[in-house]
Amino acid sequence: MKNTKPYYAVIFTSLQSENTEGYSEMANQMEVLAKQQEGFLGIESARSDLGITVSYWESLDAIKNWKQHNDHLIAQQKGRKDWYTYYKVRICKVEREYEFTKDN
């Protein structure tokens, strides 16, 4: 991930419905497509009962463009119709960060 600052994080939390047919394929397609967008910096996902996906972007404009991308709009519509019972999107400005890597 590029070390540009300031940058933005989109926190997407979701609960899935029982119907997840086609979900994985679409999620993979969207990840590939997101990575091709101008201003994309990175993406991280995990799922237990709750799913959390955080994507990182150079600007609010980049986030807006991705939200309105035609293929992404279709995926969003399908998500609301079939795959999700709930989701929440938070658009955040990353103000500070630090990390730890274990010495081996």
Place this chain on the structure above:
Amino acid sequence: MKNTKPYYAVIFTSLQSENTEGYSEMANQMEVLAKQQEGFLGIESARSDLGITVSYWESLDAIKNWKQHNDHLIAQQKGRKDWYTYYKVRICKVEREYEFTKDN
């Protein structure tokens, strides 16, 4: 979760080592303790290979106080010694949010 704005999110992403003895108990204890802190708003977690925990706070001061809480410092130290090979902490200001709930 209270609907106060603006508020802050701490995105904690981590990779675990093979030694996870005692981890779950400590994670549960820390979640209980976090919820007792002034300015705490909520917490959400998921783990696949990567673990993502996002906690929400009323202010940067609340985040700082929690980071420096004595029992939490002990947990952090233990985490670096035993449980994590990598982690990253991002402190973010939530600028905008929206959500979807399915009608049944």
